Amino acid sequence: MTNCVLCKDELKPEEGEVIWRGDDCRVVLVNDPDLPGFCRVIWNRHVAEMTDLTYSEREHLMTLIFAVEEAMRHVMHPDKVNIAALGNMVPHIHWHVIPRFKDDAFFPGSAWSSKTQDTPISIIESRKQKAQQLPAAIRAAIATLA
Structure with missing residues (x-):
């Protein structure tokens, strides 16, 4: 599927x-x-639903998701981690793993809810600093799976 935003290999810097x-x-x-x-x-492959994957592919995907969650908890120390697979807007299997804090802009709603509060800039900046450690922590967590 050539018009799927998740099928493309390259990301713009503003996307992540x-x-x-x-x-x-x-x-x-x-x-x-x-x-x-x-x-x-x-x-990576354009697939819309989890049941389109084999059992071993599903297990592999969920193992990666849990490795990301574990690294996120270790680095970010969130109050909660949200894990969600929606696909209503982009029907391509992808899971969101989101560190949530009681003072984040959307808490206690979902990351796609209306904002309920303003998080102080200093707290956002502190979390951005912690998030810089996530790539190495996630790679290390995934490396232990092999």
């Missing part, structure tokens, strides 16, 4: 950065100004 890529999946650190540390785990 690919921090790990395997044969089947890649992990992207999303450039989200309100939610530093937001990651996506994207299936």
Whole structure:
């Protein structure tokens, strides 16, 4: 599918950065100004639903998602981690792994809710600094899976 935004190999800097890529999946650190540390785990091949994958592919994907979550918890120390797969806007398997904090702009709603509060800039900046450690932590977590 040539018009799928998740099928393209390159990201614009404002979209984020690919921090790990395997044969089947890649992990992207999303450039989200309100939610530093937001990651996506994207299936490389254009597939719309989890049940389109084999059992071993599903297990592989979920193992990667949990590795990202574990690294995120270690680095970011969030109050909660949201893991979501929607695909309503982009029908290509991808999972959102999002560190959530009680003072983030959308808490307690989802990352796609209306803002409920303003997070102080100093806190956002501190989280951006922590998020800079995520790529190495995620790569290390995935390396232990091999």
